[in-house]
Amino acid sequence: MSEHDSTVGTASGEPSAETPLVWDHLAEVRGRLRQAEGLLFGTDFDGTLSPIEENPEAPEPTAENLRSLRTLQDHPQVRPAVISGRGLADLRERVGIEGVDYIGNHGLELGIDGQRETHADAASAEPKIAEICGTLGRQLDDIEGTVVENKGVTATIHYRMVDREQVETVREHVFEAVDELGDGEVEIHDGKESLELRPAADWDKGSAIAQLQEHVDGWQPVYIGDDTTDEAAFEAITPNGITVHVGDNHETAADYRVRSSAEAEVFIRWLVTDGLALLETVDDNVSAT
Ligand SMILES: [Mg+2]
Structure with a gap:
């Protein structure tokens, strides 16, 4: 993040800086692309390739994003990857483009070059997560709008559709159930209008993209x-x-942001059209491994 003179300080005394819109910094982005031999394009799914929907079962990538991803996948100097909290099979089905790397469950399930891999710690936490989901399913049955989604190696408890006054009750139930049944092997992470249950494994979307970088x-x-x-x-x-962060959170570690998934679509399209044209031309015999 660039250094700004801070006028607003946070409680911890850290300077708070605005995260600029990527549209105002396209010259910098262009400069980087001009020096690149290839592009590792990582993207989130929900709220990025697809608009956020009330119902977690509903989201699909927009037609425009599917077109963009196909073009990226067809380009010899691009490696596209979709990295999501969704299960690998679910994610692959929703996007449905061959040859794209799919990483599900925040990096715990990797589908790279068509091969599937699961983190060892994830496998041992699986029955505990199932038990917690079963218990929560019963406890939260009478709180309308709660969705308990068991994704195998992880789970998500959605409360986007829950009455605002009952959100805290839902969250308390989740913390209690994990405390009682998780045996220290299950962690809770805050998601968007949801709590995520994950194995206490040292893996996240960061480890996932770092692993992909080794391929390119x-x-x-x-x-x-x-x-x-x-x-x-x-x-x-x-x-x-x-x-590039999608949304208005200025606390993000991203250098730039766009305001919405609609703007994310425009940025991805920009990469496909203007961005790819800037990549360094390489010899025909150079390709991704
Ligand atoms: Mg998302």
Whole structure:
């Protein structure tokens, strides 16, 4: 993040700086792309490729984003990856483009080059997460709008549709259930209008994109996402990456932001059209491994 003279200080005394809109810094982005031999394009799914929907079962990528992803996938100097809190199978089905890397459950399930891999700690926490989901399903049954989604190695308890006065009750139930049944192997993470249950494994979206970087050494990483879990990915590719937060959170580790998923779509389209044209031309015999 660039240094600004701070006029507003946070409680911790940290200067708070505005995260600028990427539209005002396209010259910098262009400069980076001009020096790049290739592009590692990482993107979140919900709220980025797809608009946020009330119902977690509803989101689909927009037609424009699917077109953009296909063009990225077809380009020999681009490696596209979709990194999400959703389960790997769910994510793959929703996007449905062959050859894209899919990383589900915040990096716990990797589908790279068509191979599936699960983190070892994730497998052992799976039955505990199932038990917690079962208990919460019963306890939260009478709180309208709660969705308990067991994704196997992780789970999400959604409360976007819950009456505001009951949100705290839902959250308390989740913290109690994990405390009683998790045996220290299950962690709670704040999501967007949701709580995520995850194995206490040292993996996140940041480790996921770092692993992808090993496949395309020296390529320019780009990451775009709207969720708190995307912050780890921003941090992992800072300072070399092009990092774009979707939304109004100025506390983000990203260098730039766009205001909405609609603007994210425009930025991704810009990368596909203007951005790709800037990449260094390489010999025909150079390709991604
Ligand atoms: Mg998201």
